[in-house]
Amino acid sequence: MPQTLEIEYKPQAAVVWLSRPDVRNAVDPLMVQELSEAFEALGRDPQVRAIVLAGRGIGFCAGADIGQARYGAQPGEQDDRTDALACAAMLHTIYSCPKATIARVHGICMSVGMGLAAACDITIASSQATFALPETRLGLVPAVIAPYVLRAIGPRHATRWFLTGETFSATEAWRIGFVHDLCEPESLDMRIAALVDTFMLTAPDAVSATKDLVHELPVRATTDDAAPASPDGGLVGPMGPTSGTGSAGGPGTSVAGASPAPDVMGAVVASAVLPGARLPQWIVTGDFPSGLVSI
Ligand SMILES: C/C=C/C(=O)SCCNC(=O)CCNC(=O)[C@H](O)C(C)(C)COP(=O)(O)OP(=O)(O)OC[C@H]1O[C@@H](n2cnc3c(N)ncnc32)[C@H](O)[C@@H]1OP(=O)(O)O
Numbered sequence: 001m002p003q004t005l006e007i008e009y010k011p012q013a014a015v016v017w018l019s020r021p022d023v024r025n026a027v028d029p030l031m032v033q034e035l036s037e038a039f040e041a042l043g044r045d046p047q048v049r050a051i052v053l054a055g056r057g058i059g060f061c062a063g064a065d066i067g068q069a070r071y072g073a074q075p076g077e078q079d080d081r082t083d084a085l086a087c088a089a090m091l092h093t094i095y096s097c098p099k100a101t102i103a104r105v106h107g108i109c110m111s112v113g114m115g116l117a118a119a120c121d122i123t124i125a126s127s128q129a130t131f132a133l134p135e136t137r138l139g140l141v142p143a144v145i146a147p148y149v150l151r152a153i154g155p156r157h158a159t160r161w162f163l164t165g166e167t168f169s170a171t172e173a174w175r176i177g178f179v180h181d182l183c184e185p186e187s188l189d190m191r192i193a194a195l196v197d198t199f200m201l202t203a204p205d206a207v208s209a210t211k212d213l214v215h216e217l218p219v220r221a222t223t224d225d226a227a228p229a230s231p232d233g234g235l236v237g238p239m240g241p242t243s244g245t246g247s248a249g250g251p252g253t254s255v256a257g258a259s260p261a262p263d264v265m266g267a268v269v270a271s272a273v274l275p276g277a278r279l280p281q282w283i284v285t286g287d288f289p290s291g292l293v294s295i
Pocket residue numbers: 022023024026027062063064065066067071072108110111112113134135138140141142143144145
């Protein structure tokens with residue numbers, strides 16, 4: 001039985017409630033572990049087609065529990081990154097969950113909270129929600145959440161909000177593409193329920209395969225010439241370096257279309273929190289957000 005979450009089962013769907021309302025659902029190491037376990041289990045559950053991630057109390061999530069966890073390092077500091085790596089792995093578990101995932105955002109959505117929303121497939125927010133990425137104000141680098149936030153809004157918007165740490169409105173979050181739909185607070189649950197219902201019309205295997213396709217597509221669309229080599233000679237795509245020589249169709253290459261192996265993905269999330277590691281770089285082509293191409 002999780003201590004930091006409540007899991008509500010609905011017909012063919014589940015709601016994962018962040019449930020530390022007294023601390024605005026701040027993410028501590030136990031919540032990281034329980035979120036990983038919950039999304040792994042729900043991802044395997046054939047009865048579940050859609051998973052909603054929501055927050056109890058007056059806000060969605062106030063980011064990392066600043067009393068309990070270290071989810072970022074002071075630049076140059078060699079500290080214990082266990083918590084950060086676990087958090088990065090948890091975000092990747094949500095991102096790669098084979099079920100449709102929907103973030104229901106109300107109230108504050110900050111830092112790791114934005115990472116959680118960005119790792120979900122769809123984000124629906126109350127018009128009263130507020131957003132912030134205050135890591136730099138705390139002397140931290142937002143490495144754990146950056147891959148997901150960049151994927152959601154691209155580097156230009158991410159740079160603006162990462163660097164200043166200002167709080168911004170739900171309208172702005174919608175304008176920059178972080179939020180798909182905005183609702184009045186009183187209609188948020190109805191909107192989420194309607195969205196969940198749409199997944200009763202879809203084939204679960206097709207949803208899962210389409211998620212894989214969308215996650216791979218930026219890599220598939222990249223030629224060897226267009227992608228810089230990672231330190232091990234693989235390509236650097238939106239999910240980070242892939243192993244192999246990068247020749248089209250060859251074993252272990254990104255262009256072949258196979259999902260990167262789990263150990264590679266582990267290395268990718270690890271690279272996102274290692275000092276000096278290069279995060280994936282992006283350009284946006286065509287209609288946002290489908291035209292991401294690694295550079
Ligand atoms: C790499 C990633 C790193 C990160 O995630 S960095 C971001 C870390 N997060 C923060 O810095 C947020 C800090 N919190 C706040 O700024 C404010 O809070 C809020 C805007 C989120 C909410 O403000 P309000 O609604 O007025 O509530 P309240 O009275 O400030 O807080 C209620 C209780 O919640 C605790 N709390 C809030 N956020 C966190 C947090 N992130 N970690 C641990 N505790 C938190 C407070 O301390 C307090 O507790 P008590 O009632 O015992 O005084």
